[in-house]
Amino acid sequence: MSWRLWLPLLAFAGFLGLAAYQLTQPKDEFVESRMIGQELPYFDLPPAMEGVEGASSASFADGKPRLLNIWASWCLPCIAEAPQLESLKRQGAEIVGIAIRDRPADVGRFLAQNGNPYARIARDDLSEVQLAIGSSGVPETFVIDGKGVIRYQHIGDIRADDVPVLLEKLEEAR
Amino acid sequence: MIAELGLAALWLAAALAALQMVTGFLALRDGGAGELAGLIRPAAMVQGVLVTLSFLALVWLFAVTDLSVKLVAANSHSMKPLIFKLSGTWGNHEGSMLLWVMVMGLAGALIAAVERRLPERTMNATLAAQGVVSLGFYAFLLLSSNPFERLPVPAAEGMGLNPLLQDIGLAFHPPTLYLGYVGLSVAFSFAVGALLTRQVTPEFARAMRPWVLGAWVLLTIGITAGSYWAYYELGWGGWWFWDPVENASLMPWLAATALLHSVSVLASRDALRTWTIMLGVVAFSMSMVGTFLVRSGILTSVHAFAVDPERGTFILALLGLFIGGALLLFALRASTISEGERFAISSREGALVFNNVMLSAILAIVLLGTLYPLLTEAFDVRVSVGPPYFNPVGAIFTVPMLLVMAVGPLLRWRRDRIERIGKEAALFAALVLAALLLFGLLADVTLLPLLGLALGFGLVVASLLPLRRRKLGRTPLATWGMVTAHFGIAVALLGMASESAFSVERLAAVGEGDSTTVGPWTVVLQAVEPVAGPNWTALQGRMAASYQGGTPTMIAPQARNFWAPPQQTTESALVTRWNGQLYAVIGDRAPDGRWQLRLWWKPFVPLIWLGGLLVALGGVLALLGRVLTDFRHRRLAARIAERRAEREALA
Numbered sequence: 001m002s003w004r005l006w007l008p009l010l011a012f013a014g015f016l017g018l019a020a021y022q023l024t025q026p027k028d029e030f031v032e033s034r035m036i037g038q039e040l041p042y043f044d045l046p047p048a049m050e051g052v053e054g055a056s057s058a059s060f061a062d063g064k065p066r067l068l069n070i071w072a073s074w075c076l077p078c079i080a081e082a083p084q085l086e087s088l089k090r091q092g093a094e095i096v097g098i099a100i101r102d103r104p105a106d107v108g109r110f111l112a113q114n115g116n117p118y119a120r121i122a123r124d125d126l127s128e129v130q131l132a133i134g135s136s137g138v139p140e141t142f143v144i145d146g147k148g149v150i151r152y153q154h155i156g157d158i159r160a161d162d163v164p165v166l167l168e169k170l171e172e173a174r
Numbered sequence: 175m176i177a178e179l180g181l182a183a184l185w186l187a188a189a190l191a192a193l194q195m196v197t198g199f200l201a202l203r204d205g206g207a208g209e210l211a212g213l214i215r216p217a218a219m220v221q222g223v224l225v226t227l228s229f230l231a232l233v234w235l236f237a238v239t240d241l242s243v244k245l246v247a248a249n250s251h252s253m254k255p256l257i258f259k260l261s262g263t264w265g266n267h268e269g270s271m272l273l274w275v276m277v278m279g280l281a282g283a284l285i286a287a288v289e290r291r292l293p294e295r296t297m298n299a300t301l302a303a304q305g306v307v308s309l310g311f312y313a314f315l316l317l318s319s320n321p322f323e324r325l326p327v328p329a330a331e332g333m334g335l336n337p338l339l340q341d342i343g344l345a346f347h348p349p350t351l352y353l354g355y356v357g358l359s360v361a362f363s364f365a366v367g368a369l370l371t372r373q374v375t376p377e378f379a380r381a382m383r384p385w386v387l388g389a390w391v392l393l394t395i396g397i398t399a400g401s402y403w404a405y406y407e408l409g410w411g412g413w414w415f416w417d418p419v420e421n422a423s424l425m426p427w428l429a430a431t432a433l434l435h436s437v438s439v440l441a442s443r444d445a446l447r448t449w450t451i452m453l454g455v456v457a458f459s460m461s462m463v464g465t466f467l468v469r470s471g472i473l474t475s476v477h478a479f480a481v482d483p484e485r486g487t488f489i490l491a492l493l494g495l496f497i498g499g500a501l502l503l504f505a506l507r508a509s510t511i512s513e514g515e516r517f518a519i520s521s522r523e524g525a526l527v528f529n530n531v532m533l534s535a536i537l538a539i540v541l542l543g544t545l546y547p548l549l550t551e552a553f554d555v556r557v558s559v560g561p562p563y564f565n566p567v568g569a570i571f572t573v574p575m576l577l578v579m580a581v582g583p584l585l586r587w588r589r590d591r592i593e594r595i596g597k598e599a600a601l602f603a604a605l606v607l608a609a610l611l612l613f614g615l616l617a618d619v620t621l622l623p624l625l626g627l628a629l630g631f632g633l634v635v636a637s638l639l640p641l642r643r644r645k646l647g648r649t650p651l652a653t654w655g656m657v658t659a660h661f662g663i664a665v666a667l668l669g670m671a672s673e674s675a676f677s678v679e680r681l682a683a684v685g686e687g688d689s690t691t692v693g694p695w696t697v698v699l700q701a702v703e704p705v706a707g708p709n710w711t712a713l714q715g716r717m718a719a720s721y722q723g724g725t726p727t728m729i730a731p732q733a734r735n736f737w738a739p740p741q742q743t744t745e746s747a748l749v750t751r752w753n754g755q756l757y758a759v760i761g762d763r764a765p766d767g768r769w770q771l772r773l774w775w776k777p778f779v780p781l782i783w784l785g786g787l788l789v790a791l792g793g794v795l796a797l798l799g800r801v802l803t804d805f806r807h808r809r810l811a812a813r814i815a816e817r818r819a820e821r822e823a824l825a
Binding site: 002005006008009012013015016018019020021022023025032 | 452455456459463466470472486487490493494497498501502504505508509545548549551552556
């Protein structure tokens with residue numbers, strides 16, 4: 001009996017094993033940013049409405065870790081995560097918002113309804129910064145350390161049980 | 175009531191498949207002499223009838239939109255046009271699996287009814303194997319995806335059908351591929367049957383060949399139609415994306431193409447016995463692997479419909495049972511199958527073996543590229559494999575294969591001298607070189623399209639050479655089939671190469687009344703107006719397109735909005751000329767009131783699908799030729815038997 005005749009069965013068993021293993025794995029639909037562990041790419045964005053400050057990459061490198069929240073007034077999950085952002089702010093987190101493809105009037109209306117947890121709000125009309133830091137949707141929240149390095153990425157809206165995780169990551173980034 | 179009848183018929187059919195399996199294996203043990211053996215063929219035939227009734231019951235439920243049936247409520251809608259209500263029967267997981275088992279049942283019934291060439295033992299083993307495969311699918315349907323399940327309370331309205339699927343082309347694309355897959359399952363049963371009895375003979379190859387040919391023709395049509403559908407429906411301007419699901423349909427095709435050629439060698443020369451068996455197993459396993467990849471959602475794909483990990487587990491179990499079992503049998507038995515006839519390297523067989531190896535290599539490359547993301551994901555690395563891998567790596571094996579395809583059919587069986595076909599080979603080489611020089615020097619074409627154009631021109635001529643010095647009227651149909659199919663490959667190759675070498679794209683923001691150009695075309699956007707269909711509304715751009723300033727053709731691409739379920743799709747507009755296609759898509763409105771237009775001029779792109787159809791036509795001719803020859807032989811055999819009986823009676 002030739003050993004080569006067993007090769008197809010062996011290869012097939014390998015495939016079966018791999019496929020079976022993958023079937024048992026929870027399916028992760030999120031695309032993680034490749035920028036984690038790297039410095040923020042350079043940007044300098046204007047304010048999203050009157051009466052707030054814009055943001056630049058330089059404004060992150062002053063020694064204080066911050067949260068960078070990618071959001072938009074047209075995004076429904078952003079309404080859902082607003083209370084959690086408030087709670088993060090109350091517990092000492094400084095949050096910088098970047099409003100994606102938004103209008104000043106809509107931003108104002110959104111903040112009036114859902115509260116304003118942001119220290120600064122910049123506008124990113126072409127998703128340039130969003131794409132550069134590797135965010136594939138809204139909302140997303142990044143932890144940026146005091147040197148301006150991206151430490152952690154949270155994809156999707158922040159739920160109540162994500163709040164301690166983000167606070168811990170902020171502490172780690174100190 | 176209809177739903178319950180359908181379900182009952184399905185259970186009965188499953189019971190008959192079990193009977194077919196058990197009696198088949200028992201008959202195999204006692205040499206086919208027992209009374210049980212007589213049950214096998216009728217069981218297969220009745221099973222075919224029952225499963226067809228079950229499928230028709232489901233079609234009826236969809237036709238009348240019986241919303242008390244869960245499947246209908248989830249996939250249909252009372253407002254849908256009738257044709258799409260009917261095609262909705264198989265436009266979902268459960269219905270498509272029922273279609274699958276119906277075709278399988280009909281195929282089993284057909285073999286049981288007409289196939290008399292094989293020794294009865296091998297025939298019983300084949301039908302037993304077919305019983306195992308069918309029973310697996312019946313179990314899948316009845317245990318985990320019952321299409322006839324009722325809702326406790328009938329739904330008020332259906333949930334609609336994906337509007338992308340409301341397209342006449344797509345109504346027939348999946349069933350065509352399915353028929354092809356099922357054809358390969360028959361070839362698989364033949365291969366397993368022959369392995370069980372060790373009777374791998376030319377008769378076996380002749381019995382298996384029509385099924386392989388038929389499956390191959392349907393797969394060719396299915397892939398060609400699917401590619402054209404993706405081209406005009408998705409609005410991306412491309413015709414092949416190396417998406418996992420496209421690969422899933424390409425892999426069985428590659429395996430079936432290899433099998434088709436090796437089964438021909440076995441039928442006419444009694445060589446390549448174990449290789450043919452192996453390919454028979456591989457071809458069906460590729461269709462199962464494809465089904466698994468699509469249905470389990472294990473790979474990310476635009477086609478991932480009906481994704482459900484539980485179903486994935488079931489299909490994987492079936493896959494392990496069928497293919498694992500067959501490969502185990504192969505490992506145990508293949509060494510006991512005696513070696514076939516030998517042949518020289520420079521012979522028709524030699525060329526076919528070379529092409530078989532190349533096809534298998536391409537198959538391996540596509541399989542590896544498709545499964546690679548699955549492999550790396552196990553180590554938490556996300557990758558996606560696309561054209562930069564598939565195109566060049568595939569070309570490494572495609573180019574030598576096409577070179578041999580040009581001269582192989584001119585060689586004689588068993589042993590030949592290459593010098594004998596020196597003139598033809600020189601003609602082919604001259605054509606290829608001339609095209610290489612012409613396009614390489616005159617046009618700015620990258621390497622792969624350049625090779626494609628050169629080989630295409632050479633092959634268009636070389637594929638016709640087997641007809642030379644033949645009386646055309648007396649050339650067998652099967653030879654015509656081969657020539658047509660090879661010619662079709664050359665035509666498709668020219669289309670692919672021309673599309674990637676010479677396409678021009680224009681993305682422009684155009685106001686109403688303004689014009690833009692793409693290649694030799696001038697397009698004027700006359701107006702954008704709303705239009706309404708049976709279950710959608712759309713914005714339609716009315717445009718006048720003129721080729722080199724000639725009389726304008728009116729085209730109207732649409733951006734459609736469906737409301738049940740809400741979804742937006744693009745309907746591209748095409749203008750086809752003998753030398754190419756203009757492809758227009760209308761996009762969003764910019765804040766300044768101008769419309770985004772996306773235009774392509776794609777020279778000779780229709781050749782891709784024309785070539786695909788020619789390949790399929792070649793398959794049809796070959797199939798027709800083989801079946802007619804078989805009929806003639808049968809009639810002859812019957813007449814000889816009759817005469818012998820007469821003579822004996824006289825004596």
